[in-house]
Amino acid sequence: MSSFRIKGGSALKGEIIPQGAKNEALQIISATLLTAEPVTLHKIPNIRDVNKLIELIGDMGAEVEKLDEESYRITAKEINVEFLESKEYKEKAASLRGSIMILGPLLARYGKAKIPKPGGDKIGRRRLDTHFLGFQALGAKFNYSSKDAFYSIDATDLNGKYIHLDEASVTGTANIIMAAVLSKGTTTLYNAACEPYIQQLCRMLNRMGAKISGLGSNLLHIEGVKQLGGTEHTLLPDMIEVGSFIGLAAMTQSEITIKGAGVEHLGLIPEVFRRLGIQMVIQNDDIIIPAQKHYEIDTFIDGSIMTVADAPWPGFTPDLLSIVLVTAIQAKGTVLVHQKMFESRLFFVDKLIDMGAQIILCDPHRATVIGLDRKQNLRGIKMSSPDIRAGVSLLIAALSAEGESVISNVEQIDRGYQNIDARLKALGANIERLD
Numbered sequence: 001m002s003s004f005r006i007k008g009g010s011a012l013k014g015e016i017i018p019q020g021a022k023n024e025a026l027q028i029i030s031a032t033l034l035t036a037e038p039v040t041l042h043k044i045p046n047i048r049d050v051n052k053l054i055e056l057i058g059d060m061g062a063e064v065e066k067l068d069e070e071s072y073r074i075t076a077k078e079i080n081v082e083f084l085e086s087k088e089y090k091e092k093a094a095s096l097r098g099s100i101m102i103l104g105p106l107l108a109r110y111g112k113a114k115i116p117k118p119g120g121d122k123i124g125r126r127r128l129d130t131h132f133l134g135f136q137a138l139g140a141k142f143n144y145s146s147k148d149a150f151y152s153i154d155a156t157d158l159n160g161k162y163i164h165l166d167e168a169s170v171t172g173t174a175n176i177i178m179a180a181v182l183s184k185g186t187t188t189l190y191n192a193a194c195e196p197y198i199q200q201l202c203r204m205l206n207r208m209g210a211k212i213s214g215l216g217s218n219l220l221h222i223e224g225v226k227q228l229g230g231t232e233h234t235l236l237p238d239m240i241e242v243g244s245f246i247g248l249a250a251m252t253q254s255e256i257t258i259k260g261a262g263v264e265h266l267g268l269i270p271e272v273f274r275r276l277g278i279q280m281v282i283q284n285d286d287i288i289i290p291a292q293k294h295y296e297i298d299t300f301i302d303g304s305i306m307t308v309a310d311a312p313w314p315g316f317t318p319d320l321l322s323i324v325l326v327t328a329i330q331a332k333g334t335v336l337v338h339q340k341m342f343e344s345r346l347f348f349v350d351k352l353i354d355m356g357a358q359i360i361l362c363d364p365h366r367a368t369v370i371g372l373d374r375k376q377n378l379r380g381i382k383m384s385s386p387d388i389r390a391g392v393s394l395l396i397a398a399l400s401a402e403g404e405s406v407i408s409n410v411e412q413i414d415r416g417y418q419n420i421d422a423r424l425k426a427l428g429a430n431i432e433r434l435d
């Protein structure tokens with residue numbers, strides 16, 4: 001287990017380029033299994049979850065060529081479906097959330113797929129019903145063995161259907177789209193997730209020969225085709241990294257320029273940070289955050305306390321709520337952070353309270369932050385990173401704090417943030433990785 005030792009309290013300065021989006025990468029890499037032809041991918045982030053998924057599809061028989069630091073060519077000419085029975089597969093596929101999205105492509109191309117209960121952040125119940133109800137509607141049969149937490153699905157024939165999704169699940173929508181593109185007839189997906197990464201997946205599939213319309217909405221029409229061909233695809237900048245860097249700049253009174261932030265794909269993200277009082281200048285595709293000693297949280301129009309809550313896109317992503325929470329610690333004013341989707345994602349506030357933050361955990365879903373307005377600094381402590389976003393939030397807190405902090409279990413952070421210690425060091429952060 002690795003740790004970061006951080007000496008906090010000094011401002012950072014400089015430019016940072018967001019990595020390619022983790023959650024888009026996981027969808028796009030899975031989609032390469034839909035064709036026997038080469039698919040070339042650019043801006044692939046070098047992070048644990050993505051590397052694990054690339055390794056997994058390589059183990060399954062896809063040819064994986066690394067073209068440069070951020071580009072891969074993947075050719076899934078033959079897939080060894082027998083590998084899905086192996087102990088190695090069960091162990092590897094269980095170690096990340098994104099592996100769930102190999103199901104749709106395998107089902108569409110080979111008529112069967114298997115997966116152990118996937119990993120990912122332990123942030124509350126993470127059901128997969130939407131995925132399997134969708135596959136079932138297309139004509140697949142599935143079996144869940146509770147003994148070894150193993151899902152198997154089979155279908156000789158997939159037929160397009162009208163499907164009103166159980167919930168707007170992101171990976172569920174991606175999975176059903178990938179099964180439907182090679183199904184017979186037309187699938188209509190209602191209550192589909194429509195975040196930018198789903199849109200990117202649909203654009204890539206259309207370039208491969210799929211016929212998907214309704215991109216950007218929650219109503220998709222997918223006309224099935226017999227086969228798909230190769231393509232080239234470039235990932236969007238990671239919007240969660242962009243939000244994390246905005247929070248980092250504000251908390252540490254740093255002037256940071258986020259280069260190539262993909263501003264048109266950020267939805268409500270800049271607005272939510274503006275409501276915390278953070279100034280930002282958007283210049284072309286860059287976001288410049290000036291050094292700010294004070295920032296004041298807005299209230300609602302009637303003067304009542306601001307709430308920041310998550311919702312499926314185009315609402316505010318749940319993956320940035322931990323960062324909003326930590327950023328509010330040094331603001332002036334009060335905000336209620338309401339994490340509606342996940343029930344165990346806010347428990348890390350205990351560590352922030354130990355550091356001196358004024359936070360009341362109201363219940364597992366809601367925390368009120370009473371901003372310190374820099375009247376008092378946080379103090380460094382020893383802590384462990386419980387999940388990827390809480391981990392980065394603790395890192396931001398530690399960089400803003402007086403004294404030394406040690407964050408252990410930083411593998412959680414490495415799941416989603418590429419080489420974060422070196423990139424922050426380049427901005428002047430005093431951070432050291434201890435193995």
Ligand SMILES: CC(=O)N[C@H]1[C@@H](OP(=O)(O)OP(=O)(O)OC[C@H]2O[C@@H](n3ccc(=O)[nH]c3=O)[C@H](O)[C@@H]2O)O[C@H](CO)[C@@H](O)[C@@H]1O
Pocket residue numbers: 023026097098125126127167168169170171172312317318319340341342
């Ligand atoms: C690999 C990947 O892409 N992971 C992302 C993906 O996970 P993932 O696709 O696993 O998340 P889902 O969209 O399925 O659901 C997330 C949670 O929200 C709940 N839910 C979902 C939709 C809805 O309308 N109402 C509702 O309550 C679900 O029950 C679940 O508890 O989307 C999540 C929600 O944006 C993000 O946090 C994850 O980073």
Ligand SMILES: C=C(OP(=O)(O)O)C(=O)O
Pocket residue numbers: 049096097098119120121319388389416
């Ligand atoms: C919850 C997240 O990831 P995963 O779905 O991979 O656990 C996240 O990226 O914040």
